[in-house]
Amino acid sequence: MMSEGSSFMKGMALGGLFCLVMTYFETFNPGIHSEGHLHLHHHLKPLSKEELQKLSEGQMSDLTQQVRVYCLIMVTPKLLVHWATANDTWSKHCDKSVFYTSESSKALEAFDLQEQDEWARMRKAIKHAFENAGDLRWFFLAQPTTFAIIENLKYLVLDKDSSQPFYIGHTEKSGELDYVEYDSGIVLSYEAVRRLIEMFKDEDKCPERGNALWKMPEEKQLATCLKYSGVFAENGEDAQGKGLFNKKSVSSMISDSMGQNPADVVEACCPDMAITFGGMSPSQMQVLMYGVYRLRPYGHDFHDSLTFLPPKDSDND
């Protein structure tokens, strides 16, 4: 009797010790789990047609009015023609668009950040945008080499609560870090930005000027700071899982698809509700603008349930 009892006690003690040791190691992992919500869904999709149809007219109207986007377009004088093109085309579809530049240019107006370092520029722009957001609750961060269809962005986030942290785009993985690719555009909800700005104050976890020897690209710096605040990257896709954020151009995607799926070129590659494309010349952007917003087949009905009206005082199409 006594020997069995003592084995049991030994077993208990060993187990308890093992448990303590494990929890001890666990607490040394950088804070992956934030207090509250665990946003671990990697794939973010828009409302389905069925769900949309269930909403009342009043609800639909509310949603279309609530989803409003502040576009931060990060420019430099080197990209002057792309800058001018973005200014002339898709940026007019944002509820507010502000061009943030590294240095001022005589040709075009912008908010001059007077900053050469890309990450520092991004931080300053984000702070400025947050302070000047007014009642806009979604932020879209892009370069002028990206072409964006803001209406489709609104459609993606239509049913998402901006007071929750969202960080959306085309996700890539670098070791343990999931980040949103800068070239295809970055979407942040109000809450994500609020947390990010708080995290900017932490010089250890989220330094403004990183290590001079080892410089992380700003998209990864952003992802790191966000991760520390409990905000995780999510891949924006349509119902079939096709990525809505692209750093390639339309023609590039279609050419690739012609090689891989000659029988079903467009269906296999390209989502109808795509949000961004990249890698285009300014002329190609003008053509795409024409193709998306002006050229239309007379009599063809797209059966959209919602209408996104142009922003107030804008001269967009």
Place this chain on the structure above:
Amino acid sequence: MTRPENLQKKLQHIRATWAKHCNQVLYMSSQSSDFPTVGLNISEGRSQLYWKTIRAFQYLHAHHLQHADWFLKADDDTFVVVENLRYLLSHHDTEEPVYFGHKFWPFIRQGYMSGGAGYVLSREALRRFVQGFSTGRCKHFSFVEDMALGRCMETMGVKAGDSRDPNKRETFNPFRPENHLISPKNGKQTWGYNYYKTSRVSAAGSFSLKILVILHLNLMVTVANTV
């Protein structure tokens, strides 16, 4: 209008895309094939282009005159928004002798339609064109297809219609969209486009909201029938 080597490269993409919006499509080539293409019994090459066009229209007249109201000729590097073509044609009568396209002004008094942008004939226009050749009033006097066809049309009393939108913007476009949308830096048009009668409005304004044909996508030549 096409040629044998372009079937896979170009024609299949036309078939997969805009050609589906036509009521009927015929692919005209020098040789018949299982694609299917209609063999016109001529050889390929720029110098044969007008003969090819004449034979194509003769074939249409012989086999399909009553199968459609309007007859569109397009090349295998043409893209057509067929709904907008229907919209244009809905305002006209196919028993009238008229044809539409992108009008050029040199050489022919009433103007003639650019071959590259595609053109569409009414049923009466098709009858008269074929009649022109069977009576000898029209001849193969040049291999410049669009201009020569324009001469025959004028001879046979077929009107060169105006296909521009209410803002006077062209709906048939001989070049790629970017060439029409963006004015060239030096102010000169590409490839001798002093054939335009009116001066073009600046970039955003010059392109019609309802464009019909845009071009040169690197594909082949096809003939399509539309109603």
